[in-house]
Amino acid sequence: MKLDDFDFHLPEDLIATRPARPRSSARLLLAEADRIDDRHVFDLPGILRAGDRLVLNNTRVIPARLTGQRRRDSAQGSVSARVEITLMEPQPAGTWRAMAKPLRKLAAGETVVFSPDLSAKVVERGAEDVVLAFNLTGDDFDAALAQAGAMPLPPYIAARRAPDAQDMDDYQTVFARHAGAVAAPTASLHFDEALLQALRAAGIQFTEVTLHVGAGTFLPVKVEDVTTHRMHAEWGEVTPEAAAQINATRAAGGRVIAVGTTALRLLESAATDAGVAPWVGETDIFIYPGFRFRVVDGLMTNFHLPKSTLLMLVSALMGKDRIDRIYAHAVGNRYRFFSYGDASLLLPD
Numbered sequence: 001m002k003l004d005d006f007d008f009h010l011p012e013d014l015i016a017t018r019p020a021r022p023r024s025s026a027r028l029l030l031a032e033a034d035r036i037d038d039r040h041v042f043d044l045p046g047i048l049r050a051g052d053r054l055v056l057n058n059t060r061v062i063p064a065r066l067t068g069q070r071r072r073d074s075a076q077g078s079v080s081a082r083v084e085i086t087l088m089e090p091q092p093a094g095t096w097r098a099m100a101k102p103l104r105k106l107a108a109g110e111t112v113v114f115s116p117d118l119s120a121k122v123v124e125r126g127a128e129d130v131v132l133a134f135n136l137t138g139d140d141f142d143a144a145l146a147q148a149g150a151m152p153l154p155p156y157i158a159a160r161r162a163p164d165a166q167d168m169d170d171y172q173t174v175f176a177r178h179a180g181a182v183a184a185p186t187a188s189l190h191f192d193e194a195l196l197q198a199l200r201a202a203g204i205q206f207t208e209v210t211l212h213v214g215a216g217t218f219l220p221v222k223v224e225d226v227t228t229h230r231m232h233a234e235w236g237e238v239t240p241e242a243a244a245q246i247n248a249t250r251a252a253g254g255r256v257i258a259v260g261t262t263a264l265r266l267l268e269s270a271a272t273d274a275g276v277a278p279w280v281g282e283t284d285i286f287i288y289p290g291f292r293f294r295v296v297d298g299l300m301t302n303f304h305l306p307k308s309t310l311l312m313l314v315s316a317l318m319g320k321d322r323i324d325r326i327y328a329h330a331v332g333n334r335y336r337f338f339s340y341g342d343a344s345l346l347l348p349d
Contacts, residue, residue: 001226007306008327016336017160019170024195027342031326033349041190041343050203051254057185057263058208060176063149068114083112086152087182088215095123095133118144152182154339180212186339187260187301207245211236211262233282236266240278247275255297261310264296271295288312289320298347303330303337318346
């Protein structure tokens, strides 16, 4: 499989820079077997069956994008310059791995000041990122980050407009509980309280898992032979209670439908031939055509970038030819793409 096999033409004006309001009013492309229907997310209670189980990712996005001034002593005295930081993941030693712009200007030992309360020392500079040690920890760090940081909008949105206060709500799910993600599980952004209540009334069940989405989700595939690509690792957890709920649904004949590729990747990481096992740790699972799904019966997801690992994942679930037809339909019918865009519900045979 070559990278170009997963390319398609996407008009730029189909890239959404704001979400639908209300959340559940977004369009929903329903792909079931060989049929494609144009629906809306608020139609889900009538599409799903009583006894189906939706698996939600309850990670909470942190305001991981920071702008600061780097300070360094030189022969001319103290000098400073602007630097942009995007936090990627915490390290066991209490430091953070982060992307920096401009990276080459940073040096180990210098300090970046983000606000009167928040600063960080550069512990190490690598070829692609830096390791930072912040002056605060715990709740003090969280509070200072909330004041100084901005939501880490994906590059394809940030290139069109700057993050603002509205993104603090728009780029967070209504069931976000566990802080740690630096990108949103975007399929879940379509759910609001009214839709959740309607789904429960229709007999749809819910299970929550946690996968802290990393900034590596936006990194492009750089190899021509996609089977040699290596995924970034992300931390996740499937609790014993969550595993038991999912296995009970499968035993009763209900469908397990992942809301978002993050939930799907976590479930398949925790899969055994006997069902889902409790699981905690980092996963770098890469799903592309030929993958054998052991847990998930369907997927609700947004529309993904050309040549992306997520497009490869949905091609594995539905089949490459069917995904080609689905995406051609979405482009032709002007569905809105990417994180703030519309959704699809993919139900293979």
